[in-house]
Amino acid sequence: MIAAVKGWHAVVAALLFSCSGAKAADDPGGAARELARKTVGFAGKGGQVAVTWRNLSSLESAGSQARTAFEEALQEVGLHAADSSPTVEARVTLSENASQYLLVEEASKGDEHQVWIASWKRSDPAAALPAGLALQKKLVWEQAEQILDVAFPPAGMLVLSPASVTLYARNGSQWEARRTIPLTPAKPWPEDLRGHLRLKGASFQALLPGMRCDGSTEPSLSADCHASEEAWVLESGSRGLLLAEFAAARNYFDGRVTTQSGQRKNVTPFFSAASVESQGRTWWLLAETDGRVQMFDGSLDPVGAANVQWGSDIAGTDAQCGAGSQVLATPAVDRGQSDSLQAFTLADRTARPLTEATEFPGPVLALWTSGANSVTAVVRDLRSQQYSAYVVSVVCAN
Amino acid sequence: MSSRWFVQTKRIALVLLLASFGPAATRPHYGGTLRVEIRESPPSPEVFGVPKGFVLTTWEAGRRAVFTADENAPGGRPFLDNVDIQLARSLRDQSVDLELRKADVVELGLAELRRPAAGRRPWSSSPVRLMALVFGPRVTDARVREALALAVDRSAIHSVLLQTQGEISGALLPQWITGYAFVFNATTDIAKAQALVASLGPADRTLSLAVDDAANRSIADRIQLNARDAHLAVSIVPATAIADVRLVETRIPSADAAHALASVAAAFGLNEPAPARNPEEQYLAERALLDGFRVIPLFHLPDVYGAGPRVQGGPVINQLGEWRFDSLWLEERP
Numbered sequence: 001m002i003a004a005v006k007g008w009h010a011v012v013a014a015l016l017f018s019c020s021g022a023k024a025a026d027d028p029g030g031a032a033r034e035l036a037r038k039t040v041g042f043a044g045k046g047g048q049v050a051v052t053w054r055n056l057s058s059l060e061s062a063g064s065q066a067r068t069a070f071e072e073a074l075q076e077v078g079l080h081a082a083d084s085s086p087t088v089e090a091r092v093t094l095s096e097n098a099s100q101y102l103l104v105e106e107a108s109k110g111d112e113h114q115v116w117i118a119s120w121k122r123s124d125p126a127a128a129l130p131a132g133l134a135l136q137k138k139l140v141w142e143q144a145e146q147i148l149d150v151a152f153p154p155a156g157m158l159v160l161s162p163a164s165v166t167l168y169a170r171n172g173s174q175w176e177a178r179r180t181i182p183l184t185p186a187k188p189w190p191e192d193l194r195g196h197l198r199l200k201g202a203s204f205q206a207l208l209p210g211m212r213c214d215g216s217t218e219p220s221l222s223a224d225c226h227a228s229e230e231a232w233v234l235e236s237g238s239r240g241l242l243l244a245e246f247a248a249a250r251n252y253f254d255g256r257v258t259t260q261s262g263q264r265k266n267v268t269p270f271f272s273a274a275s276v277e278s279q280g281r282t283w284w285l286l287a288e289t290d291g292r293v294q295m296f297d298g299s300l301d302p303v304g305a306a307n308v309q310w311g312s313d314i315a316g317t318d319a320q321c322g323a324g325s326q327v328l329a330t331p332a333v334d335r336g337q338s339d340s341l342q343a344f345t346l347a348d349r350t351a352r353p354l355t356e357a358t359e360f361p362g363p364v365l366a367l368w369t370s371g372a373n374s375v376t377a378v379v380r381d382l383r384s385q386q387y388s389a390y391v392v393s394v395v396c397a398n
Numbered sequence: 399m400s401s402r403w404f405v406q407t408k409r410i411a412l413v414l415l416l417a418s419f420g421p422a423a424t425r426p427h428y429g430g431t432l433r434v435e436i437r438e439s440p441p442s443p444e445v446f447g448v449p450k451g452f453v454l455t456t457w458e459a460g461r462r463a464v465f466t467a468d469e470n471a472p473g474g475r476p477f478l479d480n481v482d483i484q485l486a487r488s489l490r491d492q493s494v495d496l497e498l499r500k501a502d503v504v505e506l507g508l509a510e511l512r513r514p515a516a517g518r519r520p521w522s523s524s525p526v527r528l529m530a531l532v533f534g535p536r537v538t539d540a541r542v543r544e545a546l547a548l549a550v551d552r553s554a555i556h557s558v559l560l561q562t563q564g565e566i567s568g569a570l571l572p573q574w575i576t577g578y579a580f581v582f583n584a585t586t587d588i589a590k591a592q593a594l595v596a597s598l599g600p601a602d603r604t605l606s607l608a609v610d611d612a613a614n615r616s617i618a619d620r621i622q623l624n625a626r627d628a629h630l631a632v633s634i635v636p637a638t639a640i641a642d643v644r645l646v647e648t649r650i651p652s653a654d655a656a657h658a659l660a661s662v663a664a665a666f667g668l669n670e671p672a673p674a675r676n677p678e679e680q681y682l683a684e685r686a687l688l689d690g691f692r693v694i695p696l697f698h699l700p701d702v703y704g705a706g707p708r709v710q711g712g713p714v715i716n717q718l719g720e721w722r723f724d725s726l727w728l729e730e731r732p
Contacts, residue, residue, distance in 0.1 A: 104580075118678070
């Protein structure tokens with residue numbers, strides 16, 4: 001742990017003059033060179049420096065990078081390793097605060113003590129994408145602002161956020177923002193805001209609590225947004241449709257629903273819905289606000305509670321793998337924890353898993369059916385604090 | 399017939415069981431009143447600040463404050479309908495009320511932290527309260543102040559009396575804010591303290607010590623013993639007395655180092671710190687405030703709250719110990 005150097009060189013003066021007092025370094029190497037310059041000035045011509053290192057930060061690799069840069073900077077000015085009688089004893093600590101990493105050098109020469117601090121900005125690493133098995137997930141978009149839903153019209157990708165809807169278009173391997181339309185709700189959005197995009201060719205609907213936008217992505221993004229209490233269209237796979245009224249300024253559907261055959265029903269308020277085929281019949285599952293998942297027949301008449309341990313977000317798909325359709329569901333875990341998604345079928349009102357669970361780096365905040373065999377899942381990454389949108393597809397095993 | 403009845407009964411029982419003990423929803427619930435208890439009894443509601451997303455609707459000085467959800471809150475209407483805060487509750491009463499489910503969120507003192515409690519979720523801030531010894535103007539000889547600084551055995555107090563809560567520190571600002579707090583010396587050196595005291599006249603070897611918060615009396619007692627080891631005679635006087643040195647706590651109000659240092663300096667009657675453009679200049683500004691030992695930093699302590707099983711979401715407090723009721727909701731779980 002101790003590196004000792006000795007010597008002196010004419011370039012020290014130039015190095016010292018090149019040191020900026022107020023600016024942060026760009027990286028660990030820059031910070032280390034800044035400290036090395038000050039150390040050389042303190043040790044004086046022909047001096048010897050013994051350095052000890054320690055790491056109080058969450059970084060690992062940067063410590064060795066800084067150490068190498070520090071020792072190289074000392075060698076640049078002609079100081080070489082020595083193993084006895086140092087003129088200066090220095091302890092360099094790699095530390096951190098909320099916004100910066102720090103190299104803190106405490107140097108002693110006899111009774112003289114100095115503290116120098118060099119810093120560089122923190123940047124958090126991107127989240128890794130773990131792999132799934134029968135559920136195939138693909139990270140499609142990440143951003144700091146909350147994502148409510150994403151959809152893929154022919155012109156590119158639509159991202160619905162609390163403040164705007166944005167159209168992105170492909171430019172090589174990158175998505176480039178083409179146009180953003182701000183959303184201006186009459187009242188502030190509620191907590192746990194939810195929003196949903198529906199596509200029909202180049203046209204789209206953005207459904208939000210108390211607001212609806214009708215727009216098009218061609219020839220360029222346009223939308224007419226207005227206050228609306230109209231029911232939201234909930235899709236499940238390629239065939240299931242349900243009209244459901246969303247409670248204004250809340251995060252759930254209030255229970256007023258209309259079936260595909262036009263029947264109006266009042267059911268318990270619910271967070272999400274999915275249809276599933278079982279024994280040749282269509283059933284609806286509603287994840288109710290009390291935590292239970294209730295099962296209904298095709299006419300939305302209740303048939304009993306489903307024997308499941310799911311969270312509040314479910315969505316339906318009907319990938320033609322074996323028998324019928326699937327329900328993708330999150331588990332009943334606390335919202336602050338990492339979430340997962342698993343495909344199930346229902347037999348005798350009991351959920352039977354069809355796939356392994358695919359894990360996410362944070363809680364699933366939105367889950368919408370986005371195609372016959374896929375759903376969109378929005379996750380808040382607990383490490384990076386970014387919002388991530390995934391397309392999760394049910395893939396046939398063979 | 400009977401076997402079919404038995405099977406049917408079992409099915410009904412299973413359905414009823416599932417209906418009674420089904421999983422709780424994972425999306426937040428709206429509604430309900432969060433019951434909070436605190437030890438403080440501020441003279442006016444402004445001391446609280448207004449929790450984000452709420453408006454003050456009831457104020458009974460010394461007893462109770464009620465905040466109600468603001469339907470038009472800029473960040474959105476919070477999940478809770480109301481937050482009902484009972485003031486001036488002792489830590490013991492708070493703990494009992496949490497256990498009896500009369501309260502949802504309470505402060506946790508050291509005694510309460512030691513006692514395990516089923517269903518209680520502790521929430522802790524970063525270390526945001528500075529406990530320090532602050533000298534009054536009568537003590538003009540810096541050797542006396544330095545001797546006491548060297549005599550205090552922070553490690554023993556931290557491990558025994560504070561149950562390792564928080565961090566030992568010789569700095570005004572905590573490590574998580576600056577990244578360099580470890581540079582400030584916080585070690586005990588009785589021999590050096592004794593040498594400093596030996597150079598003093600007899601009148602300078604006695605000090606009166608006041609404790610602002612009675613809950614910290616045991617720490618003051620330990621400091622008194624430490625001082626005796628350095629041949630300083632410390633007598634503990636009532637909190638209302640004019641004392642040579644006071645054991646005090648002050649809150650770090652910001653995660654911004656410059657703002658936090660200026661605030662702490664003002665709280666202790668120190669000079670305004672010099673402006674700083676980078677961490678090294680910030681360190682030098684803090685060093686200048688501590689030169690002369692007018693203030694002896696001892697510990698940086700977190701705020702710790704306990705939440706009952708109905709409380710979901712969170713955290714209850716942020717890194718700085720500020721309430722975050724807007725992210726909470728209530729839910730009865732089996």
